[in-house]
Amino acid sequence: MLELAVVNTAPGEKVLVVEDEADVVEMLVRAFNRAAGFNVITAADGAVGLRRAREESPVLVILDLMLPKMPGLEVCKILKGDSLTRHIPILMLTAKAEEIDRIVGLELGADDYVSKPFSPREVVLRAQAILRRGETPAETQSLVAGPIRIDGLRHHVSINGKVVHLTSLEYKLLRTLVQRRGRVQERDRLLSDVWGYESVIDTRTVDTHVRRLREKLGKAGDAIETVRGFGYRLRES
Ligand code: CA
Numbered sequence: 001m002l003e004l005a006v007v008n009t010a011p012g013e014k015v016l017v018v019e020d021e022a023d024v025v026e027m028l029v030r031a032f033n034r035a036a037g038f039n040v041i042t043a044a045d046g047a048v049g050l051r052r053a054r055e056e057s058p059v060l061v062i063l064d065l066m067l068p069k070m071p072g073l074e075v076c077k078i079l080k081g082d083s084l085t086r087h088i089p090i091l092m093l094t095a096k097a098e099e100i101d102r103i104v105g106l107e108l109g110a111d112d113y114v115s116k117p118f119s120p121r122e123v124v125l126r127a128q129a130i131l132r133r134g135e136t137p138a139e140t141q142s143l144v145a146g147p148i149r150i151d152g153l154r155h156h157v158s159i160n161g162k163v164v165h166l167t168s169l170e171y172k173l174l175r176t177l178v179q180r181r182g183r184v185q186e187r188d189r190l191l192s193d194v195w196g197y198e199s200v201i202d203t204r205t206v207d208t209h210v211r212r213l214r215e216k217l218g219k220a221g222d223a224i225e226t227v228r229g230f231g232y233r234l235r236e237s
Helices: 022-034 046-056 072-080 099-107 120-132 168-179 187-195 204-223
Strands: 014-018 039-043 060-064 090-095 112-116 143-145 148-151 156-159 162-164 224-227 231-234
Touching: 014 022, 014 046, 022 039, 022 120, 039 046, 046 060, 046 072, 060 072, 060 120, 072 090, 072 099, 090 099, 090 120, 099 112, 099 204, 112 120, 143 168, 148 168, 148 204, 156 204, 168 187, 168 204, 168 231, 187 204, 187 231, 204 224, 204 231
Parallel strands: 014 039, 014 060, 060 090, 090 112
Antiparallel strands: 143 148, 148 156, 156 162, 224 231
């Protein structure tokens, strides 16, 4: 039985499901309709998915990787490369055998994935976790750590004055590490605070995003230290 959890979506806000398998689409539509607050729209191929994401501004895209016309990874890459759609979180649907694609998807900026076969409830819970990553007024403050400057109002990150383009998840991860600099953050804790998960799922999600964040920060990214067996820490400068 699905929980009737209330999600912070306003009436009329849309979740876009991009998937060609009709039975999967039907199962997801039913599950999301039962969870309050969702208005589900669908697309049966990558090209239509891309168009609907651009035209209808969904609050979340649930994206299957195996799609006709345009593969899911290509859709993901285009959405994350476009300033109009970059902020829309993406939850990928992947087959077990698609581990490489899943990693590539996370590196392209997808927020999370669910492996097939999945329970519709799991997809709804993951979607709710992504959408719960809302903000409090304290998060609009600006923060500085060495050469890294976080503009909390505009969501800009700059290194020595040069803007670095981060996904919404990378931004939140960096902000959390900077706020707690000098203290080790366990992967589980980061999953709960940054990703919004109540229970431990695959902690490799954290590793993938930290690696990507480090790359984007360049030399300044060296300040994010791996603490073997525990998690990550931003070095105090
Ligand atoms: Ca498919």
